[in-house]
Amino acid sequence: MILSGTVLVDSSTIMENSAVIVSDSEITALGERDSILSQYPDHNEHSYDILMPGLVGSHIHSVQSLGRGMSDDQELLDWLFDYVLPMESTLTADEMEVAARLGYLELIETGTTTVIDHLSVSHAERAFEAAGDMGIRGILGKVLMDQRSPDGLLEETEAALSETEELIKQYHGAFDDRIRYAVTPRFAVSCSEACLRGARELADAYDGVRIHTHASENHGEIETVEADTGKRNIHWLHEVGLTGEDVVLAHCVWTDESERELLAETGTHVTHCPSSNMKLASGVAPIVDYLDRNINVALGNDGPPCNNTLDPFTEMKQASTLQKVDQLDPTVAPVETIFEMATINGANAAGFDRVGKLKPGWRADIVGLSTDTTRATPLHDVLSFIVFAARGEDVQFTMVDGNVLMENGDVVVADADSVRESAATVAESLDLSEARAQAQEQKP
Numbered sequence: 001m002i003l004s005g006t007v008l009v010d011s012s013t014i015m016e017n018s019a020v021i022v023s024d025s026e027i028t029a030l031g032e033r034d035s036i037l038s039q040y041p042d043h044n045e046h047s048y049d050i051l052m053p054g055l056v057g058s059h060i061h062s063v064q065s066l067g068r069g070m071s072d073d074q075e076l077l078d079w080l081f082d083y084v085l086p087m088e089s090t091l092t093a094d095e096m097e098v099a100a101r102l103g104y105l106e107l108i109e110t111g112t113t114t115v116i117d118h119l120s121v122s123h124a125e126r127a128f129e130a131a132g133d134m135g136i137r138g139i140l141g142k143v144l145m146d147q148r149s150p151d152g153l154l155e156e157t158e159a160a161l162s163e164t165e166e167l168i169k170q171y172h173g174a175f176d177d178r179i180r181y182a183v184t185p186r187f188a189v190s191c192s193e194a195c196l197r198g199a200r201e202l203a204d205a206y207d208g209v210r211i212h213t214h215a216s217e218n219h220g221e222i223e224t225v226e227a228d229t230g231k232r233n234i235h236w237l238h239e240v241g242l243t244g245e246d247v248v249l250a251h252c253v254w255t256d257e258s259e260r261e262l263l264a265e266t267g268t269h270v271t272h273c274p275s276s277n278m279k280l281a282s283g284v285a286p287i288v289d290y291l292d293r294n295i296n297v298a299l300g301n302d303g304p305p306c307n308n309t310l311d312p313f314t315e316m317k318q319a320s321t322l323q324k325v326d327q328l329d330p331t332v333a334p335v336e337t338i339f340e341m342a343t344i345n346g347a348n349a350a351g352f353d354r355v356g357k358l359k360p361g362w363r364a365d366i367v368g369l370s371t372d373t374t375r376a377t378p379l380h381d382v383l384s385f386i387v388f389a390a391r392g393e394d395v396q397f398t399m400v401d402g403n404v405l406m407e408n409g410d411v412v413v414a415d416a417d418s419v420r421e422s423a424a425t426v427a428e429s430l431d432l433s434e435a436r437a438q439a440q441e442q443k444p
């Protein structure tokens with residue numbers, strides 16, 4: 001297949017009137033359009049205004065999609081214990097799959113090709129199957145919760161870890177290696193020391209398995225960990241093995257100097273989720289400082305109950321503008337940096353090589369955008385448009401590993417209407433009252 005248009009190779013290279021050749025799962029050639037067309041006369045040409053690397057959603061909760069709009073304007077603990085945890089504990093296996101499919105549909109529609117996806121405690125296999133079936137790339141994991149958790153989510157440590165190991169055996173490297181495993185403790189508050197150390201052991205036992213958890217999102221969490229362990233959260237995570245080049249920590253809003261040094265020294269990846277941090281009033285993560293320390297910072301939407309969309313373009317704009325207003329300096333978090341966070345930094349965090357740029361020999365994870373809109377006119381600067389003006393609906397084409405997932409604005413790997421219809425039906429039928437009453441007993 002020939003894909004032609006203005007090609008955004010990476011944050012520093014933009015090639016107008018160009019084309020890429022996709023053969024099987026890879027980009028095999030990139031060059032000036034006329035030259036590519038004459039070299040490959042028997043390939044079909046598909047043209048889009050802008051072609052760019054697929055975006056990486058480095059902290060996503062696909063299975064929380066049914067909670068979109070259910071819990072706005074809430075305190076974090078009310079949000080979690082009155083809505084999100086009761087919802088997760090209530091969903092049946094079929095409903096979990098409906099939720100995951102809705103999440104992946106939105107991601108594919110809006111240009112995300114790789115996810116780091118924090119699932120739920122139960123029925124994780126249904127999300128793995130949905131992700132594999134719909135063709136997205138990602139590292140996914142069943143959530144671990146073995147303390148301070150409501151019934152329906154609380155598990156025995158050994159049972160939780162052994163189910164994780166079964167899922168690793170089943171899905172790590174599945175679907176042509178598009179799907180890999182991340183061991184995902186929810187956060188230190190809801191996981192015992194044995195659980196956290198067990199997560200590290202599993203990641204060490206299976207090549208390429210990563211660890212993904214929430215860390216230092218808000219003050220209550222940090223105080224609880226400190227009361228439990230006598231340590232700052234990142235120091236505690238480090239002590240039990242949850243730092244390092246195979247670890248992705250979501251948020252890291254509240255870290256002190258010694259914790260930041262530790263993140264940098266250990267090569268731990270950080271995912272910034274600006275919409276979630278703003279909506280839940282968690283605070284402003286020190287992203288400019290992290291980047292100055294050469295910490296790899298990626299970008300994520302978090303879940304629909306705290307965002308309320310999985311559109312990655314929203315996140316790029318929020319990431320830049322939030323740092324600017326926080327630092328009172330409009331020169332920080334420039335478009336190039338933000339685009340790298342949303343592409344190559346995310347791919348590095350997820351551990352996928354040859355993902356995040358459009359170059360020969362790299363995997364064919366490509367999105368195509370239309371600029372036939374008022375918000376794209378005039379188009380002084382392609383990267384500026386992508387970070388500050390574009391929206392998910394500008395994405396017309398999504399390809400992962402050389403497979404077309406959406407073409408001319410139509411998702412081809414799922415019946416979008418029926419996914420939305422099922423999701424609306426399940427969401428309407430949800431009754432959280434019993435689970436909510438149970439969750440209250442564990443609310444700190």
Ligand SMILES: [Zn+2]
Nearest residue numbers: 214250302303
């Ligand atoms: Zn999250």
